[in-house]
Structure formats: C-alpha cells, structure tokens
Amino acid sequence: MAAPAAFPPPRRRRALVIHNPTAGGRRRAVLAEVVEALRRRGVTVDIQPTAGPGDATTLAAAASRARHDVVCAAGGDGTINEVANGLLRADDPPPLAVIPLGTANVLAIELGLPAAPDALAALIADGGEAAVHPAVADDRAFLLMAGAGFDAAVVHGVRRPVKRLLGKGAYVLQTLIETLRYRFPPLTVRADGRELTARMVVACKGRHYGGPYVAAPEARLGAGSVQLCLFHGGGVVAQARYGLALLRGRVATLSDVTVIEAREVTITAPAATAPVPVQVDGDAEAALPLHITMAARPLAVISPQAAPVTAPCPAPTVAAA
Template sequence: MTDSAAALCVPTTPRRVLVVHNPTAGRHKQRRLLDVIERLELLGCAVTSKQTGQRGDAEDFATQASPDLYDAVIAAGGDGTVNEVLNGLGRGSGGLALGVIPLGTANVLACEIGLDPRNLDQIARAIAFGPARHVHVAVANCRRFLLMAGAGLDAHVVAGVNVALKRRTGKLAYVVESLKQAVGYDFPKLGIRADGVEYEGRMVVACKGRFYGGPFIAAPDASLEEPMLEVCILPNSGISGVLRYGLALPMGKLSELPEVQVISARTLLITGPRGAPVQGDGDIVARLPAEISVGNDTVELICPE
C-alpha cells in the first residue's frame, strides 16, 4: 500500500456499518461473526446486520444501503460474498466503504490486505477505525471484480466444485475438482488480446491483487491501488501442466516458470469456446468471449491499520 493511500479516509469516530452475511455458514463461523459484531459494538460502532436468503441478496442489500445511515457495508463471508457487495456498491448511491469479515474458504482479500481471519480483535478494530484505501476496481463483461478474473481450467473448477463438499472440507473440494477437471478437460486454446497485443494460452488469470487461491502469490507486481492488470498466461495443458503450476503456486514460483508470461495491461479480450465460464473473485461472473478492463472505477476498501 502506498503512503498517500494510507493517509486517506481514516475515521475519527467508530463507523456505522451494515454487516451482510450468509446464514448457511457453519456454526463455528456463525460464532466468529457474532463475536466480531460484539467487539464492534464495544468499540462504539452502530451495527445493523442482514442475512442473505439467496444469491444476489448481498448485492441488493449493498445497493439499497444509504450513506445517510451507514459509513460502510461489511461482507461477512468469503470472496464471493465480497464480490456481491462490491457490485452492489457500484449500483448504489456511492460514498460507502467496503469492509470484510473473512469467513470463507480461501479469504484471498484478507491475505491481500493483511487481515488475519483468526484475529477477531484485529478484524473489529479495522472495521471500526481502519483506513479506507482508494483502490481500483476491474470489470469483466460489465461485472466488477476486486482480486482476479480467470478463464480456462480454474474457471471450470469454480463452476464445477461440489458446494456440499466445499462446506465440509474447504479447500480440499477445489483440489478434488481440479484433479477431476484435469483428467476430463480438453484445455482448448484461448486467445488473449492485451492492450492490442495478441497472445495465446490454455489458462489465463487477470490479477488486480498479488494473491490467488489463498496465501499464494501469483502476480507479485499486482496492486489493488493501481489501475493496471497483471495478466498470467499459462500455456501448458493436461495433468502434467496442472501439477506443474499447482506445485509452483504455493512456492511463490508460478510467475518465474520459463513458459509462463506475465504482462501488464489495462484492457484484455479473452476468446475461446463461446459460453465457457470466467471466474471472478472465486465465483462465475462472465462467459467467453470476455472483455476485461480496469480504469477509473474505484472503491474505498477498509484495511487494518
């Protein structure tokens, strides 16, 4: 984070917050949520809580949130819940900051901003008094995303992952689906036009943040605060390619592999099988062909001090 950004939007009084959460989360995560809300109230925050009943509710709640009543909308859940709230803030009247209570499987945004999902005091303190940093938001086929958007195998894994298994086993569900997809997926070629220059790959991830899939750095030069995408183009296919990339990622070596291209761009067009899924922030947000861009669209993101 830059020094100039760190000086932005530091509240002098506890924030008034709308907490949006999914009641289908496990009992342990519900307890963590209630503990954070209790801490927020002890810090002097005015807290309103709303439960989602179906997909799209979090976006609608954020859209309807009034700056007259709230200073921020807090997504209590995983990165998919954050994405819904982010898109609701884009449709709303503006002026509201975005915060997170990380209760998801990967919690990539929490990794990006240095928020420890296990440190409830840190989470509450950040929401109440943490600086709101000015970050640039990217768009995939008119759908906002904050962290990354990808096409190819990773998008098919997101589309196919077993939700019940994910709730029981967390990240293991993605490992199971990745191996399943690696055997049956045909790895079609993807065309990538980045700022007018043509590339080709089997998988592509446009990164706004450094992290991918959890505490794993895929794009070390990416920055939420810059109006730029770091685009990772992966050319290998098959189970050997999946294992190679899957081993390099947790070691922080993905971008260093000789065949992997990482380029900077503001606009991106991905072509391939028409209708193939595009994942954004861990949810399916678009279909191919996909136009991805980053420009002047911004949001105030609440971070730890």
C-alpha cells in the same frame, strides 16, 4: 471482577453488516464475536442476512453514508464481490470492510486483515481507508481475479455440499478431476492491442490466488490495471508443475507462463470448441468470450495497510460500469 475496557468514541459509529448465512460453517461464531466487539466500542450494528445470490449486491447498492459509516461484507470472497458490486452502484457509498468467513478468504489475506475478532472490530471502527481500483469482467466488477479455462472449470465443478464438507479440499479434489477430463482448448487473448494465445488465463488484481499463494507478484489492488497471467501448457504434467510452482510462489518465473500488465483484455475461444468456463473472484460465471476493463471509479476499503485518516475517502461520483 475487572471492569469492561473503556474505548474512546469510534470514528465509525454506524455499521451495516451484510451477512451470507451459508458461508463459513464453523467460522460463523467469528461474526458474532466481531459484532459484539463493535458494540462494546460504541458502534451501532445493523445486520442484514442474504437469502440468495444477488441479495448482497442489492443491499449494498442501497447503502448510503447518510445511514451508515461502513458496510461490512461478512462471508467469503464471493459475498465480498457481491457487496463491492453493490457499493460501486450506490450514489454515496460508505467504505467497505471485510469480515472473512469463507473458504479461502483471499481478499483478507491480500489486505493483511487481523484474525482476532477484537482486532478486526478495532480496524473496522477506526482504521484507515485504502483506494482499491476494481476491474470489470463483462458487467461484473472484481477485486481479486477473473479466470478463463482450467481454473474456471474447477470452480464450476465444485458442488456446494462437497465444499461445505471438505472446505479447501473440495477444490483439490475437483482439480484432480478436471486435470483428467478438461480439454485445454487454445484461447486467444487481446491485451491493449497485443494478441497472444494461452491454454488458461487469469487476470489478477491482487497478488494472491486460492489462499496465501502468490501468483502475480506485481499485482496491486489500487493499480489501474490487471496483471494478466497466461498459462501456455495443457494436460496433467503442466498442471502439476503449475500447482507446485504456485505453492512455492514461483508461477510468474516459469518459462511457459507469460505475465503482462494490461488495462483492457478480450479472451475468446475457437467457435468449434465446447463452451470455455469463466470464474470471477472464485465464483462461477458463464463462458467465453470475456471482456475485461477497469472500473470507472475506485472503492474505499478499510485496510491495516492504509494510514489512519481523519476523514473518509472521498465518495466516488462516477458509475462503475
């Protein structure tokens, strides 16, 4: 019988894993494999499951480099968002690592994370750190996107039992439903002093949207701005065209889509319309109006796109919002 592989001492010896036990379904076995691979490498792993919304933020806000060298968010993009918000509030936050267990795992795609549990554990233990610059939607930071209008109506409409049953198919089904019933009211957008109108707005920090589909080719996680995608068309035909363009990575090239860079954005709807829903990193938020700014400090994220370094990213010293 072959002897277990011997590993050099890991760079990060203490990991806190904040785990959403409702995320992932069949992917939950991945978490056990990553944790086991970390322990084989000599990493001490503390696992903290969440009991409900907001728990991941509370747990991450209490994290400190004095106790842990890395905080791992194990769940979908919503759980990762909660952990990131907590780390931005922490006094001395460790870097963030991602163990993707969700439906779309957009941030994992954006970062180019390896799928194999052992490779992911190796990255968490010894990989480089990239500085990601979140944006803030009202008082909630986001790493990927914030949307207002049709896409947020889809997010609001998806029910958890249907999502557990159908996975990504739940969003496809809800998109068809919302295409027929959503009213597409005109939205007013003020971006760095410029005023525009649109039927749907998505502020993108990352290039990808809804999975491996590129919506904002110029967006960068480390940029101090968002790429603002304004969709001017409404109705069934326009949404079908946008969906096909998204699958082909050509949304930004459409004649009725405007993409601009901005650091401060305000989105409002006419007072006479029904409340226009908002989504942040794929989770349902409230409704317009929405004010988007850049977070006051970056967040260190473990990424295969970052060169390995011999010391952690400097801890930020300014509050996020």
